[in-house]
Amino acid sequence: MRIAFYAPMKAPDDPVASGDRLVARNLVAALERGGHEVALVSRFRSYDRGHRERQARLARLGARLAARLGRVLAEPGRRPDLWFTYHLYHKAPDHLGPAVAAALAIPYAVAEASVAQKQRGGRFDTGYRASLAALARADCVLTLNPNDAAGVAPHLRPGVPMEPLAPFVDAAPFLSAAAGRKAERASLAARHSLDPAKPWLVAAAMMRADQKLASYRVLAEALSLIAPQSFELLIAGTGPAEAEVRAAFAERGVAATFLGQVPSGEVPGLFAACDLYVWPAVKEAFGMALVEAQAAGLPVVAGTSPGVASVVGDGETGRLVPQGDPGAFSEAVRALLDPPRRAAGGAAARRNVVERHDIGAAAAALDRLLGETRRRFHAAQAATPPFERAG
Structure with missing residues (x-):
């Protein structure tokens, strides 16, 4: 298929x-x-932080772009077979896909949509209503x-399927990196004065003044409860809240090696x-880093939620603890400082990712689900009288 x-x-x-x-x-x-x-048919970013006037402007601009894009994609050799939108919610509604898909008479598919009813009538109301309108057009x-399914389901047309797709990565680079573990560890130890005999804990996340900063603060407090000489901590990431992140660890007396932004090829x-x-996941x-780390053969300690629990097996591939609980988090880390437990986890x-979260399985699932969507869409089109289809 040709996919927009x-x-x-x-x-x-x-x-x-x-x-x-x-x-x-x-x-x-x-x-x-x-x-x-x-x-990639557009880079138009509809993301907004809750400004009503800006949301209205984005909606108007989106309508104009959708009309133009519909004309462009209708040209010979450019018409797609299906429109695919990723991540649709009140802060980033889809002003393009539903209109273009309708104009071209092609199916409209959405991955990772969410609905927060509390946004109705609030400062995100424009984006909230636009996201519901898009879901009402989804095929x-x-x-x-x-965790998103219950909120999304009531806004779909009868008979429109909602299918799970496990988060996934291309596991191959992570699996092959294991062969170079010894050399990479020696290189990092030399560059950052790390003790290769200690267990190395790692976290990788952006540094923003939101839930990311909250997670870093929980992590700092949790690790302050563990003997400092028992581990090394490496942190990959940067962002506008980096000073606050560094301060959180310094104030708790937790020594951390800050690596800055690590290029994706080096992860x-x-x-x-x-x-x-280690990541509290507030x-x-x-x-996705939880999946990548497991692909590299690392057990995970994380704060739990339905989404996190779908990628980390508590007691099998790591430990899950209540979100925002430094004491429980430290106990879980302490348990996995034990070499045999850590090796088993x-x-x-690694098996968890290879069997459930690798790109190969995702590619096969997407091919099947989108193929079914296209066949179902065109069967419905063929059964619909032309005057109803036009309306």
């Missing part, structure tokens, strides 16, 4: 790294691996976070050189 891909939150080629960008890139890669031709919805090597991934959907973590 759009991510209203953040385009897959956005210069700023984030989990959202990573998921978008992985989706494109999985679709291409399934044999589909994928075109298929794929859920990466099981497999970094994770392979470490021993345990108010997070699932966290790491082996299970």
Whole structure:
């Protein structure tokens, strides 16, 4: 199929790294691996922080762009077979996909949509209503976070399927990085004066003054409860709240090695050189780094939620604890400082990703689900009288 891909939150080629960008890139890669031709049809970013006037302007601009895009994609040789939107919610509604799909008479698929009823009538009301309007036009919805399903289902047309899609990565670079663990560990130890005999804990996340900062603060407090000489801590990431993140660890007396922004191509090597991934995951959907770390053979300690629990097996591939509980988090870390437990968890973590969260399985699932969506859409079109279809 020829697929028109759009991510209203953040385009897959956005210069700023984030989990959202990573998921978008992985989706494109999985679709291409399934044999589909994928075109990024717009970089229009509808993301807004709650300014009503700006939301209205974005909606008007989106309508104009959708009309123009509909004309462009209708040209010979450019018409897609399906429109695919990734990450649709009140802060980043899809003003393009429903209109273009309707104009071209092609199916409209959505991956990772969420509905927060509390936004109705509030400062995100424009985006909230636009996201509901898009869901009402969807022909298929794929859920990466099981926590989203209950909110989305009431807004779909009868008979429109909502299918789970497990978060996934291309596991191959992480699996192959294991062979270079010894050399990578020695290199990092030399550069940052790390003790290779100690267990290395690692966290990788952006540094923003929101739930990311909250997670870093929980992590600092939790690790302050563990004997400092028993581990090394490496932190990959940067952002506007970096000073606050550094202060959180300094105030708790936790020594941390800050690596800055690690290029995506170097992440497999970094994770392979470490021993345990630690992240409180405060108010997070699932966290792609949790999947990547497991692919590298690291057990995970994380704050739990339905999304996180869908990618980390508590007691198998790591430990899950209540969100925001430093005491429980420290106990879970302390348990996995034990080498045999850590080794068993790491082996299970690698198997978990290979069997359930690798790009190959995702490519096959997407190919099947989108193929079914297209066949179902055209069967319905053929059974609909032309005057009803036009309306």
